[in-house]
Amino acid sequence: MIWLRHCDILPIDATRQIGTWRGRGYMNILVINCSPVKNGATAEIVKLVSQYVNDGNNVKTLCIDDYEVKYCKGCRRCHKTAECFQEDDVKKIMEQYEWADRIVSVSPSYWADIPGQFKVFIDRCTPWCNTHEPHAAISSGKRGFTIALRTGPNMPECEKIIGSIEHFYGHLEIEARGHLGLCSIEYKEAVADRIDEIQAFCDLITNS
Ligand SMILES: Cc1cc2nc3c(=O)[nH]c(=O)nc-3n(C[C@H](O)[C@H](O)[C@H](O)COP(=O)(O)O)c2cc1C
Numbered sequence: 001m002i003w004l005r006h007c008d009i010l011p012i013d014a015t016r017q018i019g020t021w022r023g024r025g026y027m028n029i030l031v032i033n034c035s036p037v038k039n040g041a042t043a044e045i046v047k048l049v050s051q052y053v054n055d056g057n058n059v060k061t062l063c064i065d066d067y068e069v070k071y072c073k074g075c076r077r078c079h080k081t082a083e084c085f086q087e088d089d090v091k092k093i094m095e096q097y098e099w100a101d102r103i104v105s106v107s108p109s110y111w112a113d114i115p116g117q118f119k120v121f122i123d124r125c126t127p128w129c130n131t132h133e134p135h136a137a138i139s140s141g142k143r144g145f146t147i148a149l150r151t152g153p154n155m156p157e158c159e160k161i162i163g164s165i166e167h168f169y170g171h172l173e174i175e176a177r178g179h180l181g182l183c184s185i186e187y188k189e190a191v192a193d194r195i196d197e198i199q200a201f202c203d204l205i206t207n208s
Pocket of ligand 1: 035036040041042043108110111112113149150151152153157
């Protein structure tokens with residue numbers, strides 16, 4: 001097991017595939033801002049991750065707040081049809097997931113949870129959830145990473161957010177391969193002090 005310096009949370013089995021991707025071509029990497037704030041601390045981390053993983057790869061970012069995502073109505077029609085009756089941007093977002101080999105979700109804590117906008121999106125992914133048949137599916141072999149950040153000092157709240165996102169990955173059959181929790185970050189200015197941790201985590205992403 002490899003420890004990331006200053007990291008409070010371990011990557012999941014980081015030793016498994018270190019170095020196996022380099023030299024084999026490029027990856028498509030999608031970095032998601034799960035916050036509605038387009039220029040805050042989450043956005044700053046998204047920007048840094050995009051730069052650090054760029055080495056020979058195709059990188060795209062998206063901010064959840066740039067898309068129209070209607071609430072799930074809980075009707076369960078999608079359990080029978082594998083699609084939602086509502087028309088909005090969910091399919092556009094899922095096209096980005098389909099494009100990506102690696103998905104990096106960066107989420108702040110809002111009341112000790114993921115922001116509502118991202119939760120609404122997850123709810124609307126029920127047509128892709130593997131607990132019912134038929135269900136829609138994105139291609140297999142994708143790997144997911146999570147960065148959680150918060151203002152408070154304790155890691156369990158970050159772990160809760162990571163748990164929500166990795167639960168989502170699991171039901172879309174995206175393999176969760178690593179996560180990072182960053183406490184004591186309120187505004188983007190605080191991100192500069194955490195660059196070593198973020199860079200080390202990006203090495204994990206590009207080597208997984
Ligand atoms: C509505 C709201 C609720 C928040 N709730 C918490 C919280 O429960 N615990 C915490 O540590 N930080 C909380 N924060 C702080 C954010 O996690 C923190 O500022 C984060 O670094 C930046 O988020 P941003 O990129 O969305 O600006 C909250 C912030 C907002 C706006």
